[in-house]
Amino acid sequence: MRGGAAGQGILLAAALLAAGTAHADKVYKDARDRFRLTLPTGWELTPMPGDTEGMVFRRRVGDVPGILSVKVAPATPSDTHTSVMDARTRSFQRELGYDRQTELEVKVANLKALRRTHTVFLNGDENIKRYAVDHVVFAYGYAHYVHFETADGHYPSFTKDLQALLASYQPLAGRKLYEPLIGRWQMVGGPAGDGGALTLNADQFFQLGTRSGLWRADGKRLMLTEPLGTETFRYIVDDQVLTLQSDTLKEPVSYRRAAGGPKVAEDDDVARARANRALKMSQEQVVGSWMVVEGGDSFEMSLTESGAFRFGPMGGRYELKGNMLSVESNSGVRVTYYLTFDGKRLRMSGGDLDRPLVLERRQ
Numbered sequence: 001m002r003g004g005a006a007g008q009g010i011l012l013a014a015a016l017l018a019a020g021t022a023h024a025d026k027v028y029k030d031a032r033d034r035f036r037l038t039l040p041t042g043w044e045l046t047p048m049p050g051d052t053e054g055m056v057f058r059r060r061v062g063d064v065p066g067i068l069s070v071k072v073a074p075a076t077p078s079d080t081h082t083s084v085m086d087a088r089t090r091s092f093q094r095e096l097g098y099d100r101q102t103e104l105e106v107k108v109a110n111l112k113a114l115r116r117t118h119t120v121f122l123n124g125d126e127n128i129k130r131y132a133v134d135h136v137v138f139a140y141g142y143a144h145y146v147h148f149e150t151a152d153g154h155y156p157s158f159t160k161d162l163q164a165l166l167a168s169y170q171p172l173a174g175r176k177l178y179e180p181l182i183g184r185w186q187m188v189g190g191p192a193g194d195g196g197a198l199t200l201n202a203d204q205f206f207q208l209g210t211r212s213g214l215w216r217a218d219g220k221r222l223m224l225t226e227p228l229g230t231e232t233f234r235y236i237v238d239d240q241v242l243t244l245q246s247d248t249l250k251e252p253v254s255y256r257r258a259a260g261g262p263k264v265a266e267d268d269d270v271a272r273a274r275a276n277r278a279l280k281m282s283q284e285q286v287v288g289s290w291m292v293v294e295g296g297d298s299f300e301m302s303l304t305e306s307g308a309f310r311f312g313p314m315g316g317r318y319e320l321k322g323n324m325l326s327v328e329s330n331s332g333v334r335v336t337y338y339l340t341f342d343g344k345r346l347r348m349s350g351g352d353l354d355r356p357l358v359l360e361r362r363q
Contacts, residue, residue, distance in 0.1 A: 034072040038168035066150040066158040075143040081114035097121030111203040113137045138204040140174030185255035236338035236350035294358035
């Protein structure tokens with residue numbers, strides 16, 4: 001960032017802006033599908049060589065530039081808003097004249113965020129300061145760091161722009177993995193209301209009864225982190241039912257998705273009955289020979305009353321608990337699948353499957 005007189009190109013841009021011929025706001029979507037935002041009039045994309053974590057945008061008001069940079073990285077189970085903020089701003093803290101000013105919990109695009117401001121000497125010159133506003137947002141398993149800076153004393157010229165940029169910011173990284181889990185879930189057979197509810201928010205905060213904290217998911221494991229530690233579950237989402245399983249649970253626990261707004265009692269009973277039927281699958285329902293008819297190559301699966309199984313060329317032992325079918329091959333590999341049965345077809349998902357399989361009993 002530099003001060004001084006503007007060149008002819010900048011003066012021409014200022015003249016065009018004054019004449020009302022500047023470009024209108026435009027939507028920018030990151031090429032790597034990490035975020036989307038709307039650039040107010042005058043803002044331009046200014047990629048930085050070697051920056052693989054995000055993107056940089058710039059605008060000038062007179063001779064003074066404003067710079068917005070976005071960096072996106074996977075969040076670890078131990079990350080917090082504060083720890084990410086500290087790590088991202090460490091280079092600024094090492095500069096001469098660093099002065100941390102404010103820190104607030106705010107919202108960015110309706111997601112919980114941490115906001116911190118600071119000033120620092122520009123190039124070590126105590127007579128020229130740089131003013132920065134930083135935000136950290138968690139969404140879909142990623143930490144988003146949004147950094148804005150300009151010359152100290154010129155922030156009011158960019159306030160409306162920054163507010164518009166933050167209001168339009170949409171995290172995209174990890175969304176496909178997390179969206180099936182996000183929402184409010186009601187425990188099947190558990191207490192009604194908040195006592196039996198699990199809420200998983202897009203900003204990584206969860207509420208489970210009276211418990212709360214941060215949550216993460218990796219496609220197979222759901223991690224709930226509280227001040228006292230982290231609890232990890234294996235999970236499957238199928239037909240609007242979320243099933244959790246862990247070594248500490250005596251048996252799998254299932255939640256059905258709670259739709260927003262009021263529900264008709266009859267619809268609620270139907271949903272509960274369907275979830276309960278899935279949990280009460282018996283060995284008699286699955287014993288026999290099955291053939292894959294949808295979702296993959298055709299092969300036969302056989303389950304015997306004695307607990308033996310065969311999937312194509314692989315054989316071993318199986319165990320059925322509720323709607324969870326665990327198979328262990330003769331070589332010691334163990335995989336757990338989620339089952340539903342509609343009276344005719346058996347549906348398998350989760351485990352090592354890329355997509356659900358539908359099987360029909362062989363005659």
